[in-house]
Amino acid sequence: MSHDESVRGEPVREESVREKAVRDGSAAGDLVRNESAEDEPAWSEEEDDRTAETLRWLREKRKSHRRRKGRDIAVLVYSVVLLGAGYGGGYAVYFLRRIRLGADYSDVGAHVQAALPAFFTLLTAALALLAARDALWRGPVVVPAPSVGWLLAQPVRRAVVLRPWFWLSAGVSAATALVAAVAAAVVLRILGLASPGGALLALLPAAVCLPLLAVAAGMAVEHRAGLAGFVRRFSPLAVVVLMLLAGQTAAAAAGHRSAVLEQVELWSGPWGWAAQPVVSATGGHAPGWPAAVVLLVLLTAAGLVRGHRDAALVPTAQLRRRAATAQTVSSVMYSAELRAAKLALMDAAAAGPGAGRMRAVRLPRPRSKYLVVVWRDLLSLLRTPARPGKALMWLACASAVAALGLQFSGGARAVGLGAALLLGYFAVGVLAEPARLETDDVRRAAWSPFRFRTLMLHHAVVPAVLGALLALLAAVPFAVAGAPWALALMPLCAVPFGAAAVFSASRGPARTDMLFSGVSSPVGDPGVFRFFFWYAAGPLVSAGGLGIVLHGVLRRALDAGAVAVVAGVAAVLTTGLLFFAARSADRLVQPGS
Structure with missing residues (x-):
């Protein structure tokens, strides 16, 4: 291929593949556009791989945009920190002064300790349901619309483009969970249930593994239409279960606990496995928490491996729809049009896989x-x-x-x-x-x-x-x-x-x-x-x-x-x-x- 042909790019390359498929009738015919899937023409790395030079050219063109975006993010973080310090600083000083003066929160701590197994299971199961529902319209891999429309149409490896978005979602989720874990450790210390270090160590498996598992579950729902239909059908049943867990949490806080039901919840899945170290650190009954942590870590590793593979297999047509929905939701949220955001989500749900x-x-x-x-x-x-x-x-x-x-x-x-x-x-x-x-x-x-x-x-x-x-x-x-x-x-x-x-x-x-x-x-x-x-x-x-x-x-x-x-x-x-x-x-x- 000459230099002029490489500059003209995609039309010349696509025509050569088509001619080769027609000429020898071999497996190259599989590289022709699949109109039923509404996806881009397939290609092989042996034919033409321009991943490195395309991404290098894109980085050069995005330098100014990245600098401007970095400044916007810095201003946003500064505003959030300023608002948090201005409106929340007084409350923080008040609580710290109460702790220094010996304020006693043991009564509240006793209720929290009694409700902790059911409450932790309720919280983590609700987060799992939210991650699965979020994957019906967005998911961990949401590529911006320009990248979907131009970058994935180039002769580049999809895995190189899509997998970084999966790991970015995993990193953001884990970082957010770690911040929440630090806040929860402070609360447990204030209530007198555990020391700050012990509470943070007990919360660490949940703060690291649960968000990564949620991202892996969202990746599975995003990639598999059958699983998306399963989530749609059984979401009402999951909500009923969450309501029962909420009732159990309120009953436990009022002094009506069920030891058998709590043990079943603690071993029912990753939501209960992650709760066991916290229950044990706060004086509850969870003697098998080391085994639960091992199971949680193994399941998280398996989920990340599976999600890493699935991230490169999301069809381009689905990525295009999700990018358009995400762009619409973000734009109308800035203008406080919550109804427009809901309509965009309803349209995405009606057109998505597994829609009823x-x-x-x-x-x-x-x-x-x-x-x-x-x-x-x-x-x-x-x-x-x-x-x-x-x-x-x-x-x-x-x-x-x-x-x-x-x-x-x-x-x-x-x-x-x-x-x-x-x-x-x-x-x-x-x-x-x-x-x-x-x-x-x-x-x-x-x-x-x-x-x-x-x-x-x-x-x-x-x-x-x-x-x-x-x-x-x-x-x-x-x-x-x-x-x-x-x-x-x-x-x-x-x-x-x-x-x-x-x-x-x-x-x-x-x-x-x-x-x-x-x-x-x-x-x-x-x-x-x-x-x-x-x-x-x-x-x-x-x-x-x-x-x-x-x-x-x-x-x-x-x-x-x-x-x-x-x-x-x-x-x-x-x-x-x-x-x-x-x-x-x-x-x-x-x-x-």
Whole structure:
């Protein structure tokens, strides 16, 4: 090949391979583009290997970009450290002074020690599930879009390009886990459960092995479509298991432990193996922790070897989709458009490997036009059963937090009640997804026989009614336990939550101009707090208003008058939220109004 041909590059080389395949009919025909896989033309290193010179040329061209990116990262790290020192320095000095003065946290330490086996298993299993779910749209190997579009199309070895991204993800995960381990060791020292050195040594196997295992598991999910489908199908079951672990953790902290169940969890997998050194260092029962650490190290090594091999085998078409999704998510996160990020993830999940199909469910059409929106919303929920499942999950969490909070008094009860109400809002908000889809693109409302504001008000019916029915179901255990008032109070809370969900859906694009008010204060520009209140006005107003009245009602005897007060507050909140939801809907279709 002449110098001019090598400069012209890919077209000449690709044509020569095709001609050779046609001429001799040999195995070189395998090098032709595989259109069904949507991948780049295969090539062999014997034909032409330009890896070294291509990467050298790319490094030269990226010098200025790398310097600018390094400065941006340095500024970001400096800002994070400054904010952490400014806002967290006071709390750190306070805790250190309490320790020096001999503050006793033994009571809290006893509860932590009792809940540690279940809590550590819960935390590590949740991280494993997050790593597997993350690999459905991103994964450890996410090559930037320019590299996917240009670099992988060149005659370079894929392993040289892709494997560094795998090891970069592994290194970042391990470094983050080590920082968390240092913080956990300090907490264990404050609680009097272990010395700083002993706690850090006990946490070291988990801090090193678990993030590397999570990266290896994500690599397996990213590379294998069958495993991705398995993760999608069994994620709801995994969430149920995590909820049971959370319940066990709360029960153990309250003094109700199960030694048999804890030993089963400690030997059930890497999440339990990593917990055994910590349990032993804090005075728990884990006599076989050296064997558990050996198993953890061997499994981590095997996972890294397998992940190193899989990193070079991800198809280019899949890398291209993941790069586009990651770029979209990062860009909209900078503009605080969380809804746009969620839509990008939903599109990636629908197009990714192992994606499920929508169920073909039918309902009889209503005869009245005033029921058509309710009919469509019910049909949408029936065809996507994951949404009612998520609503049940959030509702179960809200019920558990409410039951735990009622055991306390004063400020602890108020905090538990507020957390339970926020979780209840999330449960009802999941059912309002059709309203959010309506406002993602207002042109979709062309099918509706109503004005857009009336259409959005109709979208509040299904979340409020169905949420009230689910809340009534969740109130049955409270009634059996001797609190019949829950049968009336819990369904009442669901109605303003439905209105708040529709109000949040009608909010429109993020008002990033609120972040900068131009007013100076000791804590900086208060525009951040104004933006947060605007963004979370729906849940804050509904949960806050209900929390205030419920906290006052629960402090005295419950009767019909107390239920009437809660019902009145719920009606006022619902009316106000629906009124502002209608006004926001008008602004979406008429921006100048």
